[in-house]
Amino acid sequence: MVYHHPVADVAPRDLHNDLRRGVRDLCRGFPDPYWRELDARRAYPDAFVRALTEAGYLAALIPEQYGGSGLGVTEASIILEEINRSGGNAAACHAQMYTMGTLLRHGSDMQKRTFLPKIASGELRLQAFGVTEPTTGSDTTQVKTTATRSEDVFIVRGQKVWISRAEHSDLLLLLVRTTPADRVAKRTDGLSILLVDLRQAVGRGLTIRPIRTMMNHATTELFFDDLEVPADALIGEEGKGFRYLLDGLNAERILIAAECIGDGRWFIERSTAYANQRVVFNRPIGRNQGVQFPIARAHVNVEAADLMRFHAAALFDRGAPCGAEANMAKLLAADASWEAANVAVQTHGGFGFAEDYDIERKFRETRLYQVAPISTNLILAYVAEHVLGMPRSY
Numbered sequence: 001m002v003y004h005h006p007v008a009d010v011a012p013r014d015l016h017n018d019l020r021r022g023v024r025d026l027c028r029g030f031p032d033p034y035w036r037e038l039d040a041r042r043a044y045p046d047a048f049v050r051a052l053t054e055a056g057y058l059a060a061l062i063p064e065q066y067g068g069s070g071l072g073v074t075e076a077s078i079i080l081e082e083i084n085r086s087g088g089n090a091a092a093c094h095a096q097m098y099t100m101g102t103l104l105r106h107g108s109d110m111q112k113r114t115f116l117p118k119i120a121s122g123e124l125r126l127q128a129f130g131v132t133e134p135t136t137g138s139d140t141t142q143v144k145t146t147a148t149r150s151e152d153v154f155i156v157r158g159q160k161v162w163i164s165r166a167e168h169s170d171l172l173l174l175l176v177r178t179t180p181a182d183r184v185a186k187r188t189d190g191l192s193i194l195l196v197d198l199r200q201a202v203g204r205g206l207t208i209r210p211i212r213t214m215m216n217h218a219t220t221e222l223f224f225d226d227l228e229v230p231a232d233a234l235i236g237e238e239g240k241g242f243r244y245l246l247d248g249l250n251a252e253r254i255l256i257a258a259e260c261i262g263d264g265r266w267f268i269e270r271s272t273a274y275a276n277q278r279v280v281f282n283r284p285i286g287r288n289q290g291v292q293f294p295i296a297r298a299h300v301n302v303e304a305a306d307l308m309r310f311h312a313a314a315l316f317d318r319g320a321p322c323g324a325e326a327n328m329a330k331l332l333a334a335d336a337s338w339e340a341a342n343v344a345v346q347t348h349g350g351f352g353f354a355e356d357y358d359i360e361r362k363f364r365e366t367r368l369y370q371v372a373p374i375s376t377n378l379i380l381a382y383v384a385e386h387v388l389g390m391p392r393s394y
């Protein structure tokens with residue numbers, strides 16, 4: 001079946017508003033109790049992700065010729081923002097957006113024809129992205145998972161950690177070292193990206209072990225024990241994977257920034273509503289400047305971060321360099337949502353800690369973005385070195 005998303009027919013100027021309205025309508029079917037109940041069980045939001053896929057939103061970045069909507073990162077970011085703004089958590093499915101660029105820009109025609117229509121229709125899920133390792137952490141070029149070519153397969157050995165949604169994805173974009181680090185001129189050389197079919201891999205050299213975290217995130221550890229991956233799973237050229245990864249990382253930062261903006265707006269709306277209706281000392285608490293100013297300041301910071309997010313997204317969609325802007329958007333938005341989360345707990349007093357108010361759930365969820373997918377320190381190090389020209393500090 002050729003899948004066609006209705007948003008592609010809408011005039012560009014109306015597209016963003018239509019997208020916002022459409023995602024909000026869909027999210028209304030998944031209100032706070034839905035997410036609260038899943039959070040308590042640490043369960044994956046299957047029904048929500050299915051609904052989002054069926055409505056075509058997760059195929060936003062896939063070109064129309066492959067059954068998607070052919071939209072940009074700007075539009076994808078609006079979709080994810082609205083999910084978080086509605087009280088949900090786009091982390092359940094955002095990887096399909098940020099991994100897409102690697103396949104679109106660097107995959108072969110054959111790979112695109114094989115996978116993209118099925119990803120667009122929902123038959124295949126591309127929700128897992130395997131970079132981080134237990135012993136290398138933020139130092140991505142030092143990954144130790146190896147893929148050794150043997151005739152028409154790669155043999156993969158090693159371990160990954162914090163690989164989210166691996167149990168809820170059919171495909172995994174995996175960063176591996178194909179040439180040993182001591183045999184490459186630059187430390188960014190010799191890395192490659194494989195598109196691993198998890199349905200073939202699990203139990204045949206790949207073991208997935210879930211990690212329970214303080215929020216509902218479906219993250220896992222992966223153990224590769226001589227897993228055989230067909231040679232045609234290689235994306236682009238062998239040894240150039242780090243370069244391909246960088247494209248995806250900028251998209252990821254912009255998309256995560258948008259989720260943080262969504263979180264920030266949700267916290268501010270809830271805080272404002274609560275401050276206006278909660279009466280203590282015979283007046284709404286929101287009449288006190290000590291209550292309203294922190295909410296107002298958090299709002300100012302979310303709105304400022306949003307400008308950098310759209311600026312970065314526009315550069316990305318034009319194909320212009322956007323490393324600095326994507327990083328700055330991620331830092332500003334993550335800080336703004338964390339500030340708004342803290343303010344929301346304070347505004348709600350004791351009720352900020354009650355599960356039934358959802359503030360504490362979203363507070364736990366948005367805290368992640370100070371650390372992942374890139375920590376605040378590493379962004380500051382990037383800005384200091386690459387934007388301001390100071391010496392590399394690590």
Ligand SMILES: Cc1cc2nc3c(=O)[nH]c(=O)nc-3n(C[C@H](O)[C@H](O)[C@H](O)COP(=O)(O)OP(=O)(O)OC[C@H]3O[C@@H](n4cnc5c(N)ncnc54)[C@H](O)[C@@H]3O)c2cc1C
Pocket residue numbers: 128129130131132136137138139161162163164165213217219368371372373374375376377378381393394
């Ligand atoms: C819930 C969750 C989901 C995740 N999902 C995925 C996923 O799907 N795929 C994936 O590949 N990864 C994923 N990650 C991993 C995430 O990207 C990493 O946790 C993150 O990049 C930080 O790496 P690390 O945890 O190894 O910390 P480390 O690199 O060990 O850093 C620890 C601390 O030290 C600081 N630090 C390190 N080096 C420096 C330095 N030179 N200067 C200043 N400070 C420094 C860091 O800022 C950080 O605060 C996820 C993580 C979490 C927690």
